[in-house]
Amino acid sequence: MSRKLLLEHAQVPGIETFEVYRKHGGYASVEKALKKMSPDEVVEEVKKSGLRGRGGAGFPTGMKWSFLAKPEGVERHLVCNADESEPGTFKDRYLMEKLPHLLIEGMITSSYALGARRSYIYIRGEFMYVLRIVEKAIQEAYANGMLGKNIMGSGYDLDLAISPGGGAYICGEETALLESLEGKRGNPRMKPPFPAVKGLWGNPTVVNNVESIAAVVPIVNHGGEAYAQIGIERSTGTKLISASGNLVRPGVYEIELGLSVEEFIYGDDYCRGIANGKQLKACIPGGSSVPILPQHLVCNTAAGEKRLMTYESLSDGGFATGSMLGSGGFIVFDEDQCIVKNTWNFARFYAHESCGQCSPCREGTGWMEKVLYRLEHGQGTMEDISLLEEINKKIEGNTICPLGDAAAWPVAAAIRHFREEFEWHVTHPQEAQSKNYGLIQPRVEV
Amino acid sequence: MKEHAAQPHNEAPVQFSPESMAEIARVIGLYPEGKQKSAILRVLHIAQTELGWVSVGAMNRVAEILAIEPIEVYEVATFYTMFHLDPVGKFVLEVCRTGPCQLVGADDIISYIEEKLKIKVGQTSADGLFTLKTVECLGACGYGPMLMCKYNFYEQLTKEKVDELLEALPATLSA
Ligand SMILES: Cc1cc2nc3c(=O)[nH]c(=O)nc-3n(C[C@H](O)[C@H](O)[C@H](O)COP(=O)(O)O)c2cc1C
Ligand code: SF4
Ligand code: FES
Numbered sequence: 001m002s003r004k005l006l007l008e009h010a011q012v013p014g015i016e017t018f019e020v021y022r023k024h025g026g027y028a029s030v031e032k033a034l035k036k037m038s039p040d041e042v043v044e045e046v047k048k049s050g051l052r053g054r055g056g057a058g059f060p061t062g063m064k065w066s067f068l069a070k071p072e073g074v075e076r077h078l079v080c081n082a083d084e085s086e087p088g089t090f091k092d093r094y095l096m097e098k099l100p101h102l103l104i105e106g107m108i109t110s111s112y113a114l115g116a117r118r119s120y121i122y123i124r125g126e127f128m129y130v131l132r133i134v135e136k137a138i139q140e141a142y143a144n145g146m147l148g149k150n151i152m153g154s155g156y157d158l159d160l161a162i163s164p165g166g167g168a169y170i171c172g173e174e175t176a177l178l179e180s181l182e183g184k185r186g187n188p189r190m191k192p193p194f195p196a197v198k199g200l201w202g203n204p205t206v207v208n209n210v211e212s213i214a215a216v217v218p219i220v221n222h223g224g225e226a227y228a229q230i231g232i233e234r235s236t237g238t239k240l241i242s243a244s245g246n247l248v249r250p251g252v253y254e255i256e257l258g259l260s261v262e263e264f265i266y267g268d269d270y271c272r273g274i275a276n277g278k279q280l281k282a283c284i285p286g287g288s289s290v291p292i293l294p295q296h297l298v299c300n301t302a303a304g305e306k307r308l309m310t311y312e313s314l315s316d317g318g319f320a321t322g323s324m325l326g327s328g329g330f331i332v333f334d335e336d337q338c339i340v341k342n343t344w345n346f347a348r349f350y351a352h353e354s355c356g357q358c359s360p361c362r363e364g365t366g367w368m369e370k371v372l373y374r375l376e377h378g379q380g381t382m383e384d385i386s387l388l389e390e391i392n393k394k395i396e397g398n399t400i401c402p403l404g405d406a407a408a409w410p411v412a413a414a415i416r417h418f419r420e421e422f423e424w425h426v427t428h429p430q431e432a433q434s435k436n437y438g439l440i441q442p443r444v445e446v
Numbered sequence: 447m448k449e450h451a452a453q454p455h456n457e458a459p460v461q462f463s464p465e466s467m468a469e470i471a472r473v474i475g476l477y478p479e480g481k482q483k484s485a486i487l488r489v490l491h492i493a494q495t496e497l498g499w500v501s502v503g504a505m506n507r508v509a510e511i512l513a514i515e516p517i518e519v520y521e522v523a524t525f526y527t528m529f530h531l532d533p534v535g536k537f538v539l540e541v542c543r544t545g546p547c548q549l550v551g552a553d554d555i556i557s558y559i560e561e562k563l564k565i566k567v568g569q570t571s572a573d574g575l576f577t578l579k580t581v582e583c584l585g586a587c588g589y590g591p592m593l594m595c596k597y598n599f600y601e602q603l604t605k606e607k608v609d610e611l612l613e614a615l616p617a618t619l620s621a
Contacts, residue, residue, distance in 0.1 A: 166526025183483035
């Protein structure tokens with residue numbers, strides 16, 4: 001069983017209230033940071049912890065913080081990204097619903113480190129009931145002197161509020177999020193300038209994922225070095241994994257980075273294997289934007305090593321035979337699932353969610369969706385498969401924000417590993433409507 | 447991307463209830479002075495909660511309250527998919543159709559609701575009670591199939607649970 005640094009008290013009755021949370025050691029990091037540490041010392045601990053952003057890209061949090069511009073007399077902000085709309089990801093919702101004060105505590109300690117006096121949590125609009133839970137907790141924190149003026153007598157002031165989206169995946173991209181928080185359409189901004197220089201209302205801003213901010217709490221409490229001792233290589237600490245698809249026990253798990261993928265899928269403490277006694281066909285380990293892995297590359301790497309739940313091991317083999325840890329949205333497919341249908345489904349998602357600003361993304365995602373629809377519905381040709389690969393190349397690297405790439409990569413990966421299944425849809429259009437292709441055989445590279 | 451052409455019949459002036467107005471004043475106060483436009487999404491949610499949908503009249507009122515141009519509200523309301531810009535049924539069932547939910551039977555749930563209410567996705571039942579929509583991932587992927595109605599999540603849906611829900615929801619109207 002993994003150590004729990006974030007969800008340790010998630011099941012304690014009443015833990016969503018200030019009183020119970022405080023009794024279980026809550027707000028200790030605020031006390032320690034504000035009374036005994038300088039802001040730079042907090043940043044230093046986060047650097048030592050090796051914490052990498054939990055929102056998807058895995059950028060070192062301490063380093064990101066040190067890039068924040070600090071011009072005299074200009075306000076700075078910390079904005080928490082609680083947009084959580086990458087398909088397969090539902091961990092932040094769980095954390096906020098169960099432990100709203102953990103997020104608030106992390107926001108206070110982190111805002112102090114960054115010198116921010118006005119911080120926001122941007123939450124997707126569909127999580128309105130979670131917004132209400134967090135907003136109530138914020139009001140409690142104000143009432144107990146943890147927010148507002150002169151927090152715990154330290155002289156540090158902070159205002160914190162939560163702000164909803166309105167239904168748009170793109171608002172998870174940090175500059176689209178800032179546009180949305182300013183009350184505009186969620187169109188990503190051209191970078192540079194980066195938010196660290198010009199963010200919310202033109203002020204220097206750090207945007208971090210819910211889980212990254214929550215992780216600052218145990219890092220400050222136990223010290224960055226202690227945190228860095230958990231995990232392997234540059235994958236330190238614990239990670240929340242959202243497990244979905246055809247599993248006996250889907251859900252949110254806090255794991256120590258370095259757990260084997262096999263243990264995570266089949267272990268008694270985790271997902272307990274594939275539902276209904278079926279076999280594993282494929283897995284998307286890090287949310288819909290990362291490459292899919294076929295059965296033989298899920299639990300082992302192409303080199304035959306055990307695959308681990310770490311940034312490094314999941315990407316071992318690059319895009320040819322690896323994937324990414326991403327947001328930790330771990331989606332599992334059983335033998336009865338159709339890869340063509342699923343690829344079409346996700347392509348439809350990206351076409352629907354493209355903000356439409358850049359033509360390669362707007363046109364390319366729509367085009368891929370149409371071609372995949374044809375293939376899935378028995379109207380495709382062999383040329384369609386190569387057409388998909390061409391569209392992919394036109395999108396990749398030619399867009400303002402990474403949504404274009406996020407739409408292109410999964411299609412490329414699906415064709416790379418499941419080409420036979422795509423071809424079978426072309427050669428057996430009738431059959432493909434009524435039955436599934438089943439498991440693929442590992443391809444022998446020559 | 448959402449496409450929408452405003453309907454002329456949507457323009458009737460709208461006033462919000464005192465409760466909504468109080469809540470709107472509170473949420474505007476969460477942003478610095480002069481940055482009241484940031485409250486726009488929250489205000490649109492409040493408007494839709496009260497009215498069931500967001501008419502052009504409602505958007506005009508929001509513009510007035512936030513002291514911004516009506517076009518700024520139209521731009522925003524048409525971008526975000528949660529806002530209903532046309533009249534809808536009393537209960538909008540928004541069923542997730544994305545990958546993880548689809549793996550565990552979302553398609554069956556969608557067809558079942560279609561059959562039961564005798565409507566297709568996008569339509570409203572003859573009694574005006576239910577509108578069926580499909581939406582993209584709602585962040586509940588491990589508990590699919592799922593749907594959202596009035597900001598509540600209904601998860602691990604089965605046909606039986608859909609039956610119960612379609613009875614329970616209208617009952618809340620008389621309560
Ligand atoms: C299309 C798109 C969607 C994204 N969605 C999210 C999201 O829902 N939540 C999130 O934390 N980060 C999301 N990100 C990543 C953010 O842009 C940003 O990198 C992240 O919030 C930084 O936080 P971290 O360093 O703590 O991970 C998304 C990025 C892209 C390109
Ligand atoms: S890549 Fe797509 S989502 Fe991103 S800015 Fe361009 S059109 Fe918008
Ligand atoms: S896929 Fe349905 S909630 Fe995420």
